[in-house]
Amino acid sequence: MTRNRQVRLAARPVGLPDASTWNYVDADVPEPADGQVTVKVAYVSLDPAMRGWLNDVRSYVPPVQIDAVMRAHAVGHVSASNSPDFAVGDAVSGNFGATEYAVADAKDVVRVDESIAPLPTWLGALGFPGFTAYFGLLDVGKLKDGDTVVVSGAAGAVGSLVGQIAKQHGCTVIGIAGGAEKCAWLTDELGFDVAIDYKSESVAKALRQHAPKGIDVYFDNVGGEILDAALARLRLGARVVLCGAISGYNATEPTPGPQNYLSLLINRASMAGFIVFDFAGRYGEAAAKLGEWVADGKLVAREQVATGGIDKFGDTLLMLFEGKNTGKLVLQVS
Template identity: 50%
Template sequence: MSSKTNRQILFVKRPEGLPDDRTFQMTEAPVPVPEQGEVLVRTVYLSVDPYMRGRMNDTKSYVPPFPLNEVIVGGVVGQVEDSKHPDFHPGDLVTGMMGWQDYSVVKGEELRRVDPSRVPPSTALGVLGMPGLTAYFGLLDIGTPKKGETVVVSGAAGAVGTVVGQIAKLKGCRVVGIAGSEEKVRFLKSELGFDAVINYKNQDVKQALKEACPDGVDIYFDNVGGEISDHVIARINDFARIVICGQIALYNLEKPDLAPRIEPLLLMKRVKMQGFIVSDYQNRYQEGLTHLSEWVAEGKIKYRENIVEGLENTPEAFLGLFRGENLGKQLVKVSEIQT
């Protein structure tokens, strides 16, 4: 390994508003060497996710902020190059939290083996990874959908939203998605079977919701926050459930957003509104992965990936999330799987 270099993307400046080129810096370092109990992993795919924007702020949250001048960490699917752990061997495909870099050294207990025999390995970062589990537990555990109910999903064409909508359909619900392009509208309706989809960029969301949800909203799976959520919450039914998963519309604001005070509405309609983090369900991950894997294998859940090539393009792929460029899971392909 000594003849190779390890390209790395460092987090060097905390952004004000939307991150830009000054936020990141690409550098090179020696390829690390694993010690006892560790594994050297070559990055094949890495994940970029909206939650990473929150970690760029120096504020207290459910995870520590990214430290300055260090490699950014996120979900990775990679191939074992060298192992000092008995459970992993060169050539194995694995997934875990690793760096935006070519090579990472990880403790063996922090890795999960990826089986490429039934579905592509990249799905371990999407429909069969953190986004899929987020959809599964958020909808089923907090949303508790019942047959015949109306479910509205914002950010419906993203990695989480696409799975939420399809699980809701499997549970017999009427599903209304909110997305930001005609391509996404077509995909959600024709390929995923959503009952109605609203394009927030060229439709009056308030009026479109009246037409798409004539009987109100029983479950709102909120991935975006902001004005869109204000309109959906205004149409909630008695005993509705609001699942707060993400607030991507607010992540890059430099000043707090002013919004309607919804507490009287929640009280009057006896609504449950709950935020959650998927790591809350760590002890049930296998349950979620088992069901999701079955649904994917049976064709009951479909998925889409948007893959950007090249480690050097990772920051741009990340910023594309906030421009709504991705349809499905946003990934970066860093290298090829060696057979």
């Protein structure tokens, strides 16, 4: 009988998740009920937000329950169908979880086209990171042609797309990332104007040098000291997009708030948070545009594919917090 290995939440972590956080269990392959499909998962998405989903607190989604299969976006192929909308072999994406096989209602399953891009890209530039960059920058950030845009977490899934979308709008783009290799990728291959290596230089000083007139849009993926450095350089009417704050996701003590927040007042600037799900009614628009840019070579979609199967889920998640990924991190499951 085919095995269905799954990652279940064993215990809520304090600080970084470790081996005690997860149980790896073998379950049966689920049969689809009426209106459902069974999906053989090929790649699971690793997302910084997963760390937040492990905390037993009120948030934009309920916490993952102890012993439940870990929530995860994934892509794969339909292995059994009880829905007229999908046939065996169809390539699909959905919230299938960290598991080798998943059953899902057909209405929650999205068809993807492997002739446009390989499966991992549907978890990156053509999936939620793409939608997050697109709506976060254009709608929440109210991007204007020619703006000076600064993005942190710049060599990651969302950040690398934010910078490239801004470049297409004639903006000056400054990326902040960890390490010389990531910074070289941003400037040499993605066309960023400047990359600041926050691990080896002062972000505050580099922003003074490279954004002498100030920042119009700061797209924040990391929070903490980098957010403070960006706040200090805002221009009149600037928009700060609060997308994420990964520097504090594993904190065991309350993290300090930004010291430089009065810069928002002085510069009549705004700081707005958002969740990509807010734009669910417009995913089609983003998918069409992102797909066009990827096809035209205007958007470099890079994924880092971790191997070793579902048993490597816990180790692979940690790579995000250690800065070991460039572009979108996914785990190959089958």
